[in-house]
Amino acid sequence: MSAILFTEVRKLKGSLATALCIVSPTMVAVLLGLICLRHKVMPWPEALEGTVGLWSFFVLPMSVTALCVLVAQIEHGPRAWDYLLALPVPRWRIFAAKAVVVLGLLAAMSILLAVELPLVGFVLNAFAPHGAPAGPFPWELMRRYLTSVWGAAFFLTIIQLWVALRFRSFVPCLTLGVAGTFFAVMASGLPEGVFVPWMMPLNILAHDPTRAMLALRLGVTGGVIAAAAMVVHLARQEIRS
Amino acid sequence: MTARPDRTPAIETRSLGKRFGGRWAVQEVDLRIEAGSIFGFLGLNGAGKTTAIRLVLGLLRPTSGSALIFGHDVARDRLAAARQVGALLDARAVYPALTGVENLDMARRLLGLPSSEIGRVLEIVDLAADARRKVEHYSLGMRQRLGLARALLGSPGLFILDEPMNGLDPAGIRDMRRVIRQMPERCGAAVFLSSHLLSEVAQTVDHVGLMHEGRLVRQGPIREVMGGEGDLLVRTDRNGAALDLLRRAHFRPRPDGDHHLLLPEVEEAGAGRISRLLVTEGFEVIELYRRPPTLEHLFAPSVAERLQVAA
Numbered sequence: 374m375s376a377i378l379f380t381e382v383r384k385l386k387g388s389l390a391t392a393l394c395i396v397s398p399t400m401v402a403v404l405l406g407l408i409c410l411r412h413k414v415m416p417w418p419e420a421l422e423g424t425v426g427l428w429s430f431f432v433l434p435m436s437v438t439a440l441c442v443l444v445a446q447i448e449h450g451p452r453a454w455d456y457l458l459a460l461p462v463p464r465w466r467i468f469a470a471k472a473v474v475v476l477g478l479l480a481a482m483s484i485l486l487a488v489e490l491p492l493v494g495f496v497l498n499a500f501a502p503h504g505a506p507a508g509p510f511p512w513e514l515m516r517r518y519l520t521s522v523w524g525a526a527f528f529l530t531i532i533q534l535w536v537a538l539r540f541r542s543f544v545p546c547l548t549l550g551v552a553g554t555f556f557a558v559m560a561s562g563l564p565e566g567v568f569v570p571w572m573m574p575l576n577i578l579a580h581d582p583t584r585a586m587l588a589l590r591l592g593v594t595g596g597v598i599a600a601a602a603m604v605v606h607l608a609r610q611e612i613r614s
Numbered sequence: 615m616t617a618r619p620d621r622t623p624a625i626e627t628r629s630l631g632k633r634f635g636g637r638w639a640v641q642e643v644d645l646r647i648e649a650g651s652i653f654g655f656l657g658l659n660g661a662g663k664t665t666a667i668r669l670v671l672g673l674l675r676p677t678s679g680s681a682l683i684f685g686h687d688v689a690r691d692r693l694a695a696a697r698q699v700g701a702l703l704d705a706r707a708v709y710p711a712l713t714g715v716e717n718l719d720m721a722r723r724l725l726g727l728p729s730s731e732i733g734r735v736l737e738i739v740d741l742a743a744d745a746r747r748k749v750e751h752y753s754l755g756m757r758q759r760l761g762l763a764r765a766l767l768g769s770p771g772l773f774i775l776d777e778p779m780n781g782l783d784p785a786g787i788r789d790m791r792r793v794i795r796q797m798p799e800r801c802g803a804a805v806f807l808s809s810h811l812l813s814e815v816a817q818t819v820d821h822v823g824l825m826h827e828g829r830l831v832r833q834g835p836i837r838e839v840m841g842g843e844g845d846l847l848v849r850t851d852r853n854g855a856a857l858d859l860l861r862r863a864h865f866r867p868r869p870d871g872d873h874h875l876l877l878p879e880v881e882e883a884g885a886g887r888i889s890r891l892l893v894t895e896g897f898e899v900i901e902l903y904r905r906p907p908t909l910e911h912l913f914a915p916s917v918a919e920r921l922q923v924a925a
Contacts, residue, residue, distance in 0.1 A: 380720040387711035453707040456764070459671045461696035462724050611674050 377462065377470040382477075390443035390478065397436040398482050401428050402489035409497055410504040417494070418514060420506040422578060424490060425518045429574035430561075431554065433522065437479065437530050438550025444475055445537035445546070464608035468538065472600050475534050479526060483519045490515065521577040525588050527596025529553065529570035535603040539610075570595065622685045624649045624698075624772040624804035625670060629679035632665055639665040642679070643830045645823060647806055649684075649771060650798050654815040654836065655808040657825030663808045666825065667776050670806075671701060684771060700765030700803075701774045705757045705781065710750035714741060714760050717749060721764045735763040738800065739793055755786030762793060769801045778807065779814050791818050816840070846877040846885055848892070849901035856897055863891055874901070 385391050405424045409415065415423075448454050458464055491512075497505035532553075537546035557571035566572045567579075567588050573595075576588030625647040632640045640662040647653045657663045668674045670681045672692040681688045686695040708717050718732045736742040739759040749757065758778060765773055775794070779787045795818055797805050809815045815822070816836065823833040832839050848867070850856045853875055860867040860875070865888065870876035877888065885902070892899050 376723040376726070380723055383712070383716065383720055384709055386716075447709065451706045451708060451710060452704050453709070455668075455671075455673060455703045456701065456707045456761075459673060459696060459699070459701050459703070460721075460724055461693045463693070 374466055374470070377466050378473060381470045381474045384447050385444075385474070385478075388443060388447060390440055390447070393436060393439055393443060394478050394482050395485065397432055398428075398486035398489060401432050401486060402493050405490065406493045406497060406504075409493075409506060410501060412504075414503070415506050417506045417508045418511050421490065421511055421515055421518065425515075425522065426575065426578055428486065429522045429526075429577060430557070433479075433482075433526055433574055434529060434550060434554045434557065434571050436482065437475075437526060437533050438547060438554075440475060440478060441530070441533040441537040441550075442543040442546050444471065444478075445534070446543060448538075449541045449543075465604045468604045468607045469600075471538065472531060472534060472603065475530060476527065479530060480523055483523045487515055487519055518577065521585070521589050522574045525573040525577050525592030528573060528592045528594075528599060531596050531599040531603055532570055535599065535607070538603075538607055567591065622649070623647055623682075624651075624684060625653075625806060626682045626685075627666075627670065627679060628682075630666065630669055630676055630681055631678035632669055632674055633677040638677075638828050640669065641828045643825075645830060645833065647772075647804055647821070649804050650802055651821055652794065652798060652805040652807065652819045654819035654822040655806060655825065656812055656815065656822055657808075657810060659810050661810075661825040662828040663810075663825050664776055665828075667703070667774060667806075667808060671699065671703075671774065672696065698771045699774055700767065700770040700772070701776075702758070702761040702765045702778055703774075703776045705754055705761055708749050708757055708760055708764075711748065713748055714745040714752070714756075714763075717760060718745075718764055718767065721767055725768050727768050731767050735766040738766055738796070739763040740789065753786075754781045755783065755789070758782060758786065758790060759793070762790070766797075766801070769803070771801075771803050773797055773803055773805045773807075775805065775807045777809055779809065779811075787814065794818050812840075845905045846880040846888070847901065847903055847905055848875045848877065848888065848899065849873050850875075850892060851898040851900065856892060859891065859895055859897075860888065863887075 401424060404427065405420060408423070409420065448457065457467060491510045494506055494510055533546055533550055536549050537543070540546065553571035557566070557569055557575070560566035560569050560572055561575070567576045567584055568591065570592070573588045573592040577585050579585045579588070623646050625645055627643050627645040630640060630643040631638060643666055655663055655666070665674065669676050670683070670688060672688040672695065675689060683695040684698045686698070688695045715732060718735065719729070722729065722731050733742070736745050739762050741756065741759050741763060744752070744756060749760065752760065762775070762778065765775070778794070779790050782790060794805055794807065797803050807815060807819060819836055821834065822836045822839050824831050824839065847870060848856065853869070853873070857867050857869065857875055860877070865877055865880070865884070867875040867877050880888065889899060889902055
């Protein structure tokens with residue numbers, strides 16, 4: 374399995390997927406800086422909640438959509454499936470490795486965001502202290518938010534990856550991602566919204582801790598079940614040229 | 615790669631068939647490719663060659679029959695069968711953002727081979743000088759050779775090459791032929807090579823199978839399947855008179871276009887006799903050459919023969 378993981382990671386070299394992992398969280402961090410400069414001074418917990426809200430509600434689902442498309446296109450683009458799946462390697466491992474890599478990239482994006490947010494505070498303190506969020510940086514709150522959002526995003530990530538790997542065209546995955554995010558916007562006010570995979574990351578920020586925990590459990594459990602189903606389905610499907 | 619039992623065919627298919635919806639793409643294909651041979655799998659575009667290859671590689675599940683690689687049933691024991699195979703299916707199936715070496719290194723790791731394998735296969739395909747360049751800067755020919763190098767990793771007992779000369783320029787075709795011809799000697803491997811151009815493989819393979827409309831209509835040594843060495847074409851200063859002369863001499867000439875006479879199935883000795891006869895009778899022989907058979911020429915009798923058998 375380690376050899377497959379190594380090759381899957383190496384395929385990312387010079388790919389747009391890697392660039393996306395840097396651009397998406399950086400965009401959110403820069404936006405935090407701009408918001409802080411234009412508004413009255415906010416305490417750090419409030420600034421963090423707003424930023425993680427933006428991340429989990431919109432940027433993360435759209436980034437996951439793009440990420441899954443880009444990772445799948447590494448194989449679809451050069452029509453490399455035939456070669457890859459004709460190798461003497463259990464096929465399920467190839468698809469499992471893809472899921473691990475995408476979840477790893479999502480974790481890397483979260484870590485980068487965790488590095489960039491305090492950095493934005495540091496830069497604001499140094500160059501525009503009037504705009505810097507007030508109080509000490511809430512490290513524990515950030516760790517809790519970002520790890521939980523990552524866990525809750527497991528389900529939607531696997532769904533997007535499944536569709537991206539299944540279809541050679543990027544359109545189904547993109548359509549699903551846009552539709553899912555749009556549906557999440559519509560369902561955001563509904564109590565049932567927590568059951569929509571694209572809403573699960575945002576529900577981590579719910580003030581009701583039961584709802585946040587439900588979102589995390591649904592995200593992780595749904596993700597594990599969907600990942601197992603995806604691996605079995607893709608490993609058994611016929612590969613047509 | 616695992617040891618191969620002696621005399622076990624590299625590929626054996628038994629009534630192999632694949633149906634997509636209501637249409638049979640491949641039907642009742644019984645192939646037998648001996649270890650160490652170079653087998654040309656010929657057919658026009660859409661004849662079912664690629665579907666048959668995908669069935670042999672386990673990328674498709676057969677609707678009927680079975681495919682065995684060195685005795686391993688592909689459907690039941692795909693991993694054991696796949697360990698015996700190096701495949702080149704599509705020249706584009708390499709990762710363009712990586713270098714040639716990186717592409718090979720990934721494949722080598724998946725196959726659990728030592729890193730020394732990379733240098734060995736690069737030498738064989740003559741790509742060592744460009745191996746550190748990104749594949750996106752490679753020509754199609756170089757990509758084909760990289761794909762071939764990847765297939766060579768681990769010295770498998772069987773190479774499956776789907777249209778390996780597609781899109782190559784004459785120099786690329788020459789290089790590819792050279793490498794393919796060396797495979798049985800260098801690795802003791804069988805080569806299963808598909809093409810829609812008989813002329814491309816005629817100089818490379820020793821056995822052929824002809825696919826037509828999903829069926830294997832002929833299989834055997836290339837000379838036998840090609841039905842000799844091809845038609846003889848003659849051009850003289852007086853074709854009309856030459857036609858009569860050759861008919862009287864019990865040949866079967868017929869006009870071919872405005873300038874030539876065509877004599878089908880003439881052996882080497884017969885060609886000499888024709889040449890001597892024409893010169894002796896005072897004809898000026900402007901041209902006398904063989905036209906190699908094409909797939910289109912081969913298929914007509916094959917299909918007719920098959921229909922007769924079926925009837």
